[in-house]
Amino acid sequence: MTSLDRFPFDRCASELLVALRVGHVTSEDLVQAALAQIEKYDPHVGAFLAVRGEKALDQAREIDRRRARGEKLGLLAGIPVAVKDNLCMEGEPTTCASRMLANFVPPYDATVVARLKAADAVIIGKTNLDEFAMGGSTETSAFQKTRNPWDLERIPGGSSGGAAACVAARMVPLSVGSDTGGSIRQPAALCGVTGLKPTYGRVSRYGLVAFASSLDQIGPLAQSVEDCALLLEVLAGHDPRDATSINRPVPPYRELVFQRPDAIKIGYVPEMLSDGVSPDVVRTMEETLNVFRSLGAEIREVALPHARYAVATYYIIACSEASSNLARYDGVHYGYRTDEKAMLAELAEERRRLQQEGNLAALDDLDTALVRLYRKTRAEGFGAEVKRRIMLGTYALSAGYYDAYYLKALKVRRLIRQDYDQAFERVDMILGPVTPAPAFRIGEKINDPLAMYLFDLFTVSANLAGIPALAFPAGLSTEGLPIGVQLQGPPLSEERLLQMGYLFQQVTDWHRRRPPLIENDRLLS
Amino acid sequence: MSLTRQEIEKVALLARLILTPEEVEEMTGQLGRVLEYMALLNEVDTEGVEPLAHAVEFANVFREDRVEKSLDREIALANAPHRDDECYLVPAVLGDV
Numbered sequence: 001m002t003s004l005d006r007f008p009f010d011r012c013a014s015e016l017l018v019a020l021r022v023g024h025v026t027s028e029d030l031v032q033a034a035l036a037q038i039e040k041y042d043p044h045v046g047a048f049l050a051v052r053g054e055k056a057l058d059q060a061r062e063i064d065r066r067r068a069r070g071e072k073l074g075l076l077a078g079i080p081v082a083v084k085d086n087l088c089m090e091g092e093p094t095t096c097a098s099r100m101l102a103n104f105v106p107p108y109d110a111t112v113v114a115r116l117k118a119a120d121a122v123i124i125g126k127t128n129l130d131e132f133a134m135g136g137s138t139e140t141s142a143f144q145k146t147r148n149p150w151d152l153e154r155i156p157g158g159s160s161g162g163a164a165a166c167v168a169a170r171m172v173p174l175s176v177g178s179d180t181g182g183s184i185r186q187p188a189a190l191c192g193v194t195g196l197k198p199t200y201g202r203v204s205r206y207g208l209v210a211f212a213s214s215l216d217q218i219g220p221l222a223q224s225v226e227d228c229a230l231l232l233e234v235l236a237g238h239d240p241r242d243a244t245s246i247n248r249p250v251p252p253y254r255e256l257v258f259q260r261p262d263a264i265k266i267g268y269v270p271e272m273l274s275d276g277v278s279p280d281v282v283r284t285m286e287e288t289l290n291v292f293r294s295l296g297a298e299i300r301e302v303a304l305p306h307a308r309y310a311v312a313t314y315y316i317i318a319c320s321e322a323s324s325n326l327a328r329y330d331g332v333h334y335g336y337r338t339d340e341k342a343m344l345a346e347l348a349e350e351r352r353r354l355q356q357e358g359n360l361a362a363l364d365d366l367d368t369a370l371v372r373l374y375r376k377t378r379a380e381g382f383g384a385e386v387k388r389r390i391m392l393g394t395y396a397l398s399a400g401y402y403d404a405y406y407l408k409a410l411k412v413r414r415l416i417r418q419d420y421d422q423a424f425e426r427v428d429m430i431l432g433p434v435t436p437a438p439a440f441r442i443g444e445k446i447n448d449p450l451a452m453y454l455f456d457l458f459t460v461s462a463n464l465a466g467i468p469a470l471a472f473p474a475g476l477s478t479e480g481l482p483i484g485v486q487l488q489g490p491p492l493s494e495e496r497l498l499q500m501g502y503l504f505q506q507v508t509d510w511h512r513r514r515p516p517l518i519e520n521d522r523l524l525s
Numbered sequence: 526m527s528l529t530r531q532e533i534e535k536v537a538l539l540a541r542l543i544l545t546p547e548e549v550e551e552m553t554g555q556l557g558r559v560l561e562y563m564a565l566l567n568e569v570d571t572e573g574v575e576p577l578a579h580a581v582e583f584a585n586v587f588r589e590d591r592v593e594k595s596l597d598r599e600i601a602l603a604n605a606p607h608r609d610d611e612c613y614l615v616p617a618v619l620g621d622v
Contacts, residue, residue: 107600200580214579243586244579312563323540330541332613334604340616369616371541379543387542391533392556394540408566410576415569417577449555450562466580491581 027078074120097141100381110207127162157187182459185471189434189484200466204239225501267302267427284475314460323393331377338376438481
């Protein structure tokens, strides 16, 4: 290749690494190309909250110098990578797309960021997300909307909407996201890119701003399965600073991905191809099953009888954990704090008024200054969806409702997990849709939280069960929007999922399709 | 399961939030509908099912009890919205304010 390629990031990271090694391009060229692509398209797409222009270029030049000196370099040496803005990076604002953390500058690196740095990747910037990763459309970001590169009137999915959109628009070859209920796989599917949610514990969560700790998992997004394998190999591994991280060796995914798995049995759930699922998604699923059949896989029907309870179970558990995790935002230690003088004056005024009215009961209940500081800070710092989820979680955990909601959900969670255990006795992996329909229009569901939650029905189960799931593009809708499918496997089956996904991408070219926006610059008007 | 405005106000206090009257109105409807949907779980027989709090059921993880390096005070305080040289500052907690 030459640095004059129109879309250098059409190429796999592994090809770019070869080009770097033999000197056809420099890391500086690649970072320049990424910055140029961002400058051209990001005003329309809005994938990035921060771009480290000069810093990334300096880092790239340093890597080029080290390469010229013949030094040993890391696995991703010189490759531009985007990082979701809920991952801490020392000295770089990490906002979670929330007013609450608008000025937060972490004093440390998340483990995955440290691993990227150790691999000599060039972190190009921080990508937009739904506030605190709570949402499926990236519309709840306090700072900006991200638009789907395939149709700027549509959502990119979420919560890793920026992470998926920047790969789709060929701004970077690799991107790191997080997935609590589908937040990597759903935007990957809606933007036509590949994304993997690893097994819970495969990747350290240290330095990931917590949303729902028993469900959160960090993973790769890229244009191809082989690139996801490469990035996973860098991200994965045991970390003493995350007590839930799995202490098992990391397989060399980037090499194993090319091996053909033998005698694979793939299951699918027929009910998932019926009610309420768009005909485009059903057709894509059927075609994908046929491709796998033609590749020699044995296709079997399986049952996941509790799948229809997954959304209710997930939202009770995720919101409960969120209400607890987000209690730390108190306006004291870091992050936003309400105007203290105004708050104290307001409180004094309320007290005076209640005293005049002789309303002793209300006076008794009046907030202390500290409690009011918390409440005002949180009321002003959090957006509507975050407040809704904190409210739901607080309610589900409150006295009198705990058993009916939270405890009940934990029990159904076990049944959902058992469904998978039983299915995986019959098949090696399960193929399913990622979303019930292609990307919806911006604003379409924002005032209907329940409709937004129900869009997650195919993704949340993997998080509840802790299993890995690989989403990849498998078709286009009649309107020309990407449609993804996902392969789910038992815990720590990433290797096999990646191998099957790679095989699929060897015989199809859905993952190579470019969004019309970048194919045709006239659409930029 | 429908919610009353009073219940919403009570939960807002527990959650250390303050809602505007419009927000109370909106949440009463929205959360009520979500809770109605969650009642779907009532049809699942969970008699004798152990709750699953974590998908990967770990044993506890221990390490040796020895002091390790932690953040310098200055770095730890760097993001504090209100501080002095060595502490976070909050409004007076005791007495009349």
